[in-house]
Amino acid sequence: MTRGSRFRNFAIGSPMLWIAVFVVVPYLIVVLFSFLTRDPEGIVTWTLTLENYREIFSPVFLKVCGNSFILALGTTALTLLLAYPFAYILTRIDENVRRFLLVLMIIPFWTSSLIRTYALIILFKANGLLNTFLLATGLISEPISILYTETAVFIGLVYTLLPFMILPLYASLLKLDRRLMEAARDLGATSRHVFFHIVLPLTLPGIIAGSTMVFLPALGLFYIPDLLGGARSMLIGNFIKNQFLTTSNWPLGSAASVVLTLLMFLLLVWFFISTRRAHSGDMETVK
Amino acid sequence: MKKVLVLFLAFFLPLGAFAADREVYVFNWSQYIDPAVLDLFKKETGIEVKYSTFESNEALFAKLKILKKNGYDVAFPSTYFVERMRRLGMLKPLDHAKLPNMKNLNQGLLNKPYDPDNAYSVPYMWGSSAIGVNAKVVDPSTVTSWDDLWNPAYKGKVLLMDDVRDVFAMSLRSLGYSGNETDPARLKEAYKKLLKLKPSVKVFNSDSPKQPFLNNEVVIGQIWGGEVYQANEENPDIKYIYPREGATFWADNMVIPASTRNIDHAHAFIDFMCRPDIAKMNCEYVGYATANAKAQEMLDEKTRNHKAVYPDKADLDRGEFQTDVGEAIMTYEKYWELLKTQ
Numbered sequence: 001m002t003r004g005s006r007f008r009n010f011a012i013g014s015p016m017l018w019i020a021v022f023v024v025v026p027y028l029i030v031v032l033f034s035f036l037t038r039d040p041e042g043i044v045t046w047t048l049t050l051e052n053y054r055e056i057f058s059p060v061f062l063k064v065c066g067n068s069f070i071l072a073l074g075t076t077a078l079t080l081l082l083a084y085p086f087a088y089i090l091t092r093i094d095e096n097v098r099r100f101l102l103v104l105m106i107i108p109f110w111t112s113s114l115i116r117t118y119a120l121i122i123l124f125k126a127n128g129l130l131n132t133f134l135l136a137t138g139l140i141s142e143p144i145s146i147l148y149t150e151t152a153v154f155i156g157l158v159y160t161l162l163p164f165m166i167l168p169l170y171a172s173l174l175k176l177d178r179r180l181m182e183a184a185r186d187l188g189a190t191s192r193h194v195f196f197h198i199v200l201p202l203t204l205p206g207i208i209a210g211s212t213m214v215f216l217p218a219l220g221l222f223y224i225p226d227l228l229g230g231a232r233s234m235l236i237g238n239f240i241k242n243q244f245l246t247t248s249n250w251p252l253g254s255a256a257s258v259v260l261t262l263l264m265f266l267l268l269v270w271f272f273i274s275t276r277r278a279h280s281g282d283m284e285t286v287k
Numbered sequence: 288m289k290k291v292l293v294l295f296l297a298f299f300l301p302l303g304a305f306a307a308d309r310e311v312y313v314f315n316w317s318q319y320i321d322p323a324v325l326d327l328f329k330k331e332t333g334i335e336v337k338y339s340t341f342e343s344n345e346a347l348f349a350k351l352k353i354l355k356k357n358g359y360d361v362a363f364p365s366t367y368f369v370e371r372m373r374r375l376g377m378l379k380p381l382d383h384a385k386l387p388n389m390k391n392l393n394q395g396l397l398n399k400p401y402d403p404d405n406a407y408s409v410p411y412m413w414g415s416s417a418i419g420v421n422a423k424v425v426d427p428s429t430v431t432s433w434d435d436l437w438n439p440a441y442k443g444k445v446l447l448m449d450d451v452r453d454v455f456a457m458s459l460r461s462l463g464y465s466g467n468e469t470d471p472a473r474l475k476e477a478y479k480k481l482l483k484l485k486p487s488v489k490v491f492n493s494d495s496p497k498q499p500f501l502n503n504e505v506v507i508g509q510i511w512g513g514e515v516y517q518a519n520e521e522n523p524d525i526k527y528i529y530p531r532e533g534a535t536f537w538a539d540n541m542v543i544p545a546s547t548r549n550i551d552h553a554h555a556f557i558d559f560m561c562r563p564d565i566a567k568m569n570c571e572y573v574g575y576a577t578a579n580a581k582a583q584e585m586l587d588e589k590t591r592n593h594k595a596v597y598p599d600k601a602d603l604d605r606g607e608f609q610t611d612v613g614e615a616i617m618t619y620e621k622y623w624e625l626l627k628t629q
Contacts, residue, residue, distance in 0.1 A: 040614055041375055042352050060621075063628045125502035147504055148490045230490030231449045234627035245345050246451055247620045 027261075034254035043250055052255035061239065061256070068236045071225065072218035075157040079165040079214050080207065082158065087169035087206075091176070102170075105163050113160050117227050120156055121147060124228075148230035156228040157218055164217070165210040172206025173199075204278040212271045216264050236260055311552040312337045314347065314359040316539065319412070321572035328559050334552050344368040351377055351544050358546030360553035363539050366401040367452075369408045370611040372542070378407045379543040385554040388561035391581040395603045396538060401610045408540035409557055410578035412570070415598060415606060416453055417534035419446075419500055419510030422524040433461035433530045436507060437480075442487045446499050446508025449491035451623040452609060453535060454481065457509060460532040466607045469615035478622035485629060500525050512595035513575055519595075527595035533605040534598070538578065 034052055036044040090098050108116060123129050124146040131143040146152050176199065184194045200207075222237030231238075236256065243253030313325075317340040325336040341347045344365050351358060351372065364372060372378050383389060389409060402408045418435070420427050425441070436445055436457075447454050456466030458477040468474060490499050496510045497518040515527040541560060543553045559565055566579035567586065576596045577583055583591050591597060598606075612619065 043349055060624045060628055064624070067628070121498075121502070125504060127503045143503070145504075147502070148499075226449070230488075230492070232485075232488060232491060232627070234624060238627075239624070242451075242620060242623070245343060246623075247616050248345055248348070249617075 030254045030257055033250050034258045036251050038249050038251050043248065049251075052251045053259075055252060056255050056259055064234050064236055064239045067233050068219050071153065071157070071235065072215050074154060075161060075218040076165075076211050076215045078154060078158045079162050080211060083162060083165035083169055083210065084207075087166050087173050090166075090170050091173045105166060109163070114223065116160070117156055117224055120152070120159070120228060124152055124155075147228065148232075150229065153225045153229040156224045157221065160221075160224060161214045161218060164213040168209035168213065169203065169206045172203045172209075176202055201278070205275050208271055208275050208278065212267065216267065219264065220260065308549075309334045309552075310337055310549075311335070311361065311556045312339075312359045312548060313556065314339055314341060314350070314362040314544075316340060316363055317342060319363065319539070319573055321568045324560075324565055324568055327565070328556065332555055332559070334555060336556070348372065351546065354544075354546045356546050357548055359544050360547045360549055361556050362542055362544050363411060364408075364542060365609070366399070366538050366540065367609045367611040369540050369542060370401040372544075373402065373407045374611070377545050379545055379547060379550060379553075380406050381409065381543065381557075382554060385551075386558045386561065388558045388563075391561055391563050391566070391579050393578050393580040393583070395600055396578050399538075399608050401608055402540070408542045409561065410538045410540050411560065412573060412575040413536065413538035413578050414576050414596070415512045415529070415534040415536045415602075416448065416509055417512065418528040418530055419496070419508055419515055420526050420528065421500060421503070421506045421522075422526050424506040427526040427528060430507065430528050431531050433457050433532055435530075436509075437461075437484055437487070439487075441507050443489055444504075444506040445484065445487045445489060446496055446505040446510070447484075447488050447491050448493040448496065448509045450493045451619050452612075453493065453509060454491075455619055455622070456535045456607070456609070458484075460530070460535075460607075463532070466533075466535055467610045467612055469612050469618075471615070471618050474615070474618050474622060478626060481622075481626055482629060485626060497525070512598070515595040516590075516593055517574075529594075529598060529602040529605070531605075533607055534602065536603070536606045536608045538608060 033044060035048050035050070037047040037049050037051070039045045090101060093101075121128075125131070126143045126145065126147070128147075130146070131140075134140045135143065146155075180198055180202075181194050184198050189197070220237055222235045222241070225231070225233075225235060226238070240253050240256045240260070243249045243256065311334050313336050315338070319340075320338075325338060329335050339359075341350070344367075347362060347364055348368060348371070351362065369378075383405075386409065389405075392410065396410045396413060397405050418430060418433070420430055424444075429435070447457075452466075455468075455474065455477050458481045459466050459468050459473065462473070462476060462480065464470075464473050464477070468477070489505050492499060495514065496508065497514040499505045500508075500510065501518055501522055510525075510527070512527055515525055518525040541557045543550060543557075547553050560569070561579060563579055563581035563585060566577045566582035570577035570579070570582055570586065577586075583597060594602075
């Protein structure tokens with residue numbers, strides 16, 4: 001065995017081992033638990049059952065899933081609308097300014113997102129910075145309520161997840177061949193035409209990657225909606241937490257986790273397929 | 288010189304070997320003891336404390352359930368978990384003769400339904416959840432009952448705990464039932480009543496209910512006494528009211544798990560924790576109310592007389608400690624999910 005291949009085995013093997021021990025094994029335990037029976041006297045009994053999966057598809061759980069999906073979809077749409085123009089402009093400005101803006105975008109990540117969420121509370125609360133400022137300038141006479149509304153939830157989620165949308169969009173806009181746009185213009189296409197028929201299709205892989213990176217975390221996040229929205233509705237994350245911490249129904253909580261993971265897996269498969277389609281699409285365009 | 292060394296070794300070696308057995312394994316909530324107490328215990332008794340922490344009763348329960356022997360000597364479950372673990376044979380009965388310092392405890396906290404005669408547990412820290420109001424907006428003298436939360440004047444300004452048991456206890460008490468009700472029909476009634484309150488609720492929060500009060504987001508709602516005490520340092524207008532139906536009380540208790548390694552060390556540790564000077568150290572470090580009446584007397588006047596932290600005996604007697612509701616928790620959770628998805 002040469003030194004090079006030993007190094008290669010080590011480099012590949014150690015992360016694999018890490019993943020196997022700390023991701024695969026615990027996850028298999030979750031899958032196993034989802035088929036066991038709850039034991040009111042303890043934790044679980046070793047009776048295999050499909051009951052947990054039957055119980056999961058109750059109207060309440062579907063509603064909980066619905067709430068989570070709407071929130072995640074809304075967040076994805078909003079981040080896309082905000083991030084696209086920003087990423088587009090980033091690719092068109094002076095390199096030094098661009099680097100500076102990218103650093104600015106990364107800096108907040110040095111602080112825990114939980115702390116940044118608390119900072120948003122300080123900003124939005126009835127006697128917070130925003131209301132104090134608006135009252136002082138006379139723009140409003142009564143404090144406006146933002147905290148504990150859906151608006152606050154969306155602001156919090158979009159704020160936290162925006163960079164995950166900007167970075168893939170930026171990468172795919174950077175690769176965009178300017179000559180294609182020039183050619184289209186020369187042939188008389190309007191700006192709208194250029195955008196919808198050239199820029200948008202060519203950056204579709206970036207859009208799909210960004211949307212996945214926003215949608216999937218948004219589906220599982222529940223502390224931001226809890227803290228900023230006032231916890232008046234229940235999301236998948238809350239549901240799973242309650243099964244473990246309130247009713248000690250580990251099998252049902254595990255089943256809910258497995259369902260959530262499967263949903264995310266299907267979304268990733270869809271993402272993979274659509275990216276490949278988008279890529280083969282741009283091959284055709286180039287031809 | 289050599290002789291001295293041999294003597295030295297002869298004297299200390301067995302002690303060293305012995306010291307390995309002089310240990311007590313303690314399992315407590317995080318940030319729930321003055322670390323200096325552990326050193327003092329070692330200094331006075333020679334028993335070393337092996338200390339570890341948990342974040343929820345459920346985690347404690349799961350761990351004790353899995354460890355059949357060589358587990359922990361002392362653990363700190365809340366009332367309803369004391370009851371559940373006692374029922375499931377997970378606790379060792381206490382020998383009160385080995386706990387002379389129990390006499391220092393607040394008698395009002397002993398012999399409660401979750402552990403009659405304190406056969407298995409000794410209270411450590413305790414507190415209540417009752418009604419908080421912002422006196423700038425709500426006249427505290429007009430609020431006497433849980434029913435006042437339903438007053439339409441407070442629509443959109445109400446806070447409830449984000450905890451199924453606390454919220455249902457409140458609704459059940461307002462209907463004249465016990466907060467530990469297990470009858471499905473009564474739970475349904477409590478749920479129906481909560482449905483009417485839901486549109487008034489601005490926020491569910493049990494991490495730190497004082498924050499929405501301090502932020503002027505809510506003017507009335509459920510809150511812990513200890514949180515009112517803390518909030519008053521910033522805003523003295525937050526008032527605490529024990530409703531006439533009675534508040535909900537919680538307590539964390541010291542117990543000896545059945546998997547104990549050394550029951551004598553466990554008793555020694557619990558008794559040490561009941562000593563007034565030690566209880567005072569813990570109380571000042573942790574910030575919750577001590578179950579130790581002697582230690583309470585030693586606190587500064589402002590703290591020991593703050594009604595939110597140390598209620599009158601009448602308010603304490605009128606209130607209820609949470610007990611284990613058994614399988615009825617499934618019904619609670621079902622209605623909680625319905626309430627939250629409405």
